[in-house]
Amino acid sequence: MTYDLRGIGMTSQRTRDRLVRRLAEHGIDDEEVLEVVATVPRHIFVDEALAHRAYEDSALPIGFGQTISQPFVVALMTMTLLNRPRPRILEVGTGSGYQTAVLASMGARVGKIFSVERLAPLIERARERLHALGLANVRLKHGDGYEGWQAEGLFDGIVVTAAPRAVPDSLLEQLAPGGRLVVPVGDDGVQELKVFDRTESVSEQEFSVSTAEYVRFVPLLKGVQ
Ligand code: SAH
Numbered sequence: 001m002t003y004d005l006r007g008i009g010m011t012s013q014r015t016r017d018r019l020v021r022r023l024a025e026h027g028i029d030d031e032e033v034l035e036v037v038a039t040v041p042r043h044i045f046v047d048e049a050l051a052h053r054a055y056e057d058s059a060l061p062i063g064f065g066q067t068i069s070q071p072f073v074v075a076l077m078t079m080t081l082l083n084r085p086r087p088r089i090l091e092v093g094t095g096s097g098y099q100t101a102v103l104a105s106m107g108a109r110v111g112k113i114f115s116v117e118r119l120a121p122l123i124e125r126a127r128e129r130l131h132a133l134g135l136a137n138v139r140l141k142h143g144d145g146y147e148g149w150q151a152e153g154l155f156d157g158i159v160v161t162a163a164p165r166a167v168p169d170s171l172l173e174q175l176a177p178g179g180r181l182v183v184p185v186g187d188d189g190v191q192e193l194k195v196f197d198r199t200e201s202v203s204e205q206e207f208s209v210s211t212a213e214y215v216r217f218v219p220l221l222k223g224v225q
Helices: 013-025 029-038 048-053 073-083 096-106 120-132 169-173
Strands: 060-063 067-068 088-094 110-115 139-144 157-160 174-186 192-199 207-215
Touching: 013 073, 013 157, 029 073, 029 096, 060 120, 067 174, 073 157, 073 174, 073 192, 073 207, 088 096, 088 139, 088 174, 096 110, 096 120, 096 139, 110 120, 120 139, 169 174
Parallel strands: 088 110, 088 157, 110 139, 157 174
Antiparallel strands: 060 067, 174 192, 192 207
């Protein structure tokens, strides 16, 4: 996959390759995820003043007290969510739109990505960036992700990129049979990245739960702004 980067800044392929190598060394062994991280231009998802740091493996500020997630965490969440193809995906916390772009670029393993963000200025910027990249399989909504996106559910995969103290019931309810929810759970500071798998049975809503990693996210907040 190639993106037209004319007019939106250039970064060296060497810097990106270094990031991809680092992710591989830290256990990201999904070739397609590594390829997508190498291709999606992360520098357009941060302010120009921070663009030179876009291919470091760190979270960076995007304004309003929020951050663009660390590339390792984006790769891990993408790989964990897409352990099998997931045609309809909900993301809670669009932020810069970078995780959205990575998911939307995952080829046949994804269909449509629905993403909800509570801060209006962030979603407008994310919309422009995703449009500039020509990613047509994305729908964004200004809203409170605690509620999920009921009108569009059920989802085969849900990824939450801000941390609730407890998993919102509405998100579990909007998982399709066989669906997977990846969510950091815990207080401010360090959270457990939890994976909920809904059983294939349509009649019973049962889940198996595991912990993939320990991570650090901004909190999931209630209400919109
Ligand atoms: N995936 C994003 C991460 C952004 S940080 C990126 O890589 O850029 C988490 C985002 O979640 C913030 O933009 C924050 O405003 C948003 N958020 C927090 N609580 C939310 C809620 N209840 N509903 C929707 N978005 C929420």
